[in-house]
Amino acid sequence: MKKLLAIVICKLLRAVGKAVGKGSSLPGKAALKICPDILERVELPEYIIAVTGSNGKTSTVEMIAHLLTQNGKSVAWNKEGSNQIEGVTTMVLGSSTLGGKVKKDILLIESDERFARYTFKYISPTHYVITNLYRDQLTRNGHPEWVYDALSDSINNKMQLILNADDPLVSLFGYQKKDVIYFGGDPLKTDRKENISVYDDGAFCPHCKKPMTYSTRHYNHIGHYKCTECGYQRPDTDYTITSCDFEKGELVINGKYKISLALNSLYNAYNLLAAFTVGSIVGIDGEHLAENLSNYVLKNGRIVTFEIGSRTGTLLVSKHENSVSYDQSISVAIADKRGCDVMIIVDAVSRKYFTSDVSWLWDIDFELLNHENVHDIVLAGTYCNDLAVRFSYTDIPQERIHCFEKIEDAYQYLDSDRKEYIYTITCFSDKGKFLTLAKGGTK
Numbered sequence: 086m087k088k089l090l091a092i093v094i095c096k097l098l099r100a101v102g103k104a105v106g107k108g109s110s111l112p113g114k115a116a117l118k119i120c121p122d123i124l125e126r127v128e129l130p131e132y133i134i135a136v137t138g139s140n141g142k143t144s145t146v147e148m149i150a151h152l153l154t155q156n157g158k159s160v161a162w163n164k165e166g167s168n169q170i171e172g173v174t175t176m177v178l179g180s181s182t183l184g185g186k187v188k189k190d191i192l193l194i195e196s197d198e199r200f201a202r203y204t205f206k207y208i209s210p211t212h213y214v215i216t217n218l219y220r221d222q223l224t225r226n227g228h229p230e231w232v233y234d235a236l237s238d239s240i241n242n243k244m245q246l247i248l249n250a251d252d253p254l255v256s257l258f259g260y261q262k263k264d265v266i267y268f269g270g271d272p273l274k275t276d277r278k279e280n281i282s283v284y285d286d287g288a289f290c291p292h293c294k295k296p297m298t299y300s301t302r303h304y305n306h307i308g309h310y311k312c313t314e315c316g317y318q319r320p321d322t323d324y325t326i327t328s329c330d331f332e333k334g335e336l337v338i339n340g341k342y343k344i345s346l347a348l349n350s351l352y353n354a355y356n357l358l359a360a361f362t363v364g365s366i367v368g369i370d371g372e373h374l375a376e377n378l379s380n381y382v383l384k385n386g387r388i389v390t391f392e393i394g395s396r397t398g399t400l401l402v403s404k405h406e407n408s409v410s411y412d413q414s415i416s417v418a419i420a421d422k423r424g425c426d427v428m429i430i431v432d433a434v435s436r437k438y439f440t441s442d443v444s445w446l447w448d449i450d451f452e453l454l455n456h457e458n459v460h461d462i463v464l465a466g467t468y469c470n471d472l473a474v475r476f477s478y479t480d481i482p483q484e485r486i487h488c489f490e491k492i493e494d495a496y497q498y499l500d501s502d503r504k505e506y507i508y509t510i511t512c513f514s515d516k517g518k519f520l521t522l523a524k525g526g527t528k
Contacts, residue, residue: 091123135205168194214362218254247363271326426459454481
């Protein structure tokens with residue numbers, strides 16, 4: 086009776102939530118209150134694919150869902166992005182019969198990296214994708230190695246791990262294990278030999294803590310690494326970006342599958358590669374995967390086109406308190422050879438922990454904006470002066486930097502008769518504040 090009651094309550098609350106545009110976690114929370122082990126009592130499909138990591142979870146899951154549905158698979162997935170156990174419970178029970186059987190071919194789960202150990206205490210994924218581990222919200226996630234320890238508790242020997250070989254901390258999950266699938270990139274023309282970031286999370290081996298060397302770096306600590314002491318190194322990859330040309334807007338996987346890029350970002354390329362890897366594992370032909378991923382535009386609101394007066398632009402939603410996310414958005418802007426203005430909005434810090442901590446701004450490579458393709462730099466929001474202090478430590482000429490505490494004033498400054506393209510970089514909390522001003526707002 087508890088099982089039936091939990092499913093019925095969850096479905097009813099979910100229906101009400103959909104009607105009012107809310108309720109992705111509350112129905113699951115109520116169901117877990119009624120029957121704490123409800124996820125153990127549900128009959129699950131053959132494939133249970135989970136995706137976690139610091140960045141790229143939502144985008145990767147969306148692309149996997151797109152590939153699966155385009156190739157005739159029915160999929161249950163938490164498209165609302167509620168990725169803790171309550172949201173996962175809502176999604177699973179919402180896709181189940183009253184008897185507790187999931188009515189889809191594949192269960193696809195986006196899981197918060199810190200709380201995966203709670204969700205997967207009850208559900209054991211058949212395939213477990215880990216995208217990356219980066220510096221993240223200090224108040225919530227501490228340091229990448231702390232997240233690694235938390236994530237370790239969610240892994241068991243029944244899962245097939247699908248790991249980013251180019252992230253030394255992620256690949257450690259598969260160290261000396263069998264039946265691990267690795268994805269990553271060959272040396273690319275955008276690589277560097279040395280770290281240029283303001284910090285280096287790849288300086289020391291995650292296995293023995295001795296110094297580590299890199300033969301090439303894709304960005305930050307992502308690349309080809311080897312420990313100088315214990316021999317721990319980047320494993321060979323099963324699915325590989327063999328070339329990536331942002332001028333042509335295309336990448337090639339395993340030397341034969343060409344994918345046209347809707348967003349010229351290596352960050353995006355890794356998400357595409359992870360989705361391609363999962364699609365291959367479930368039996369979809371590589372040509373079909375490449376075709377379905379080519380020019381795919383995300384529907385999750387992370388990339389939005391807009392208009393300001395006669396000017397056009399792209400909003401890139403980065404994850405606050407996550408420096409690598411900002412670095413990759415900046416990389417998209419500086420690669421635009423048309424020339425552009427860049428607007429950075431920090432009007433809120435954390436959606437959950439109201440600490441007003443801005444120390445993470447010092448981890449972002451704002452120095453990259455000192456580039457010939459970037460013209461004006463506009464800093465906006467409550468924390469614009471904190472941004473201005475950070476920028477004062479770069480070599481960017483001060484006359485190119487403009488500071489506005491009110492987002493509306495920054496918008497008015499950009500609403501001119503100039504023709505340069507605009508890139509606005511901000512977080513989930515602040516994107517709506519900007520889009521209410523801008524015209525268009527198409528994904």
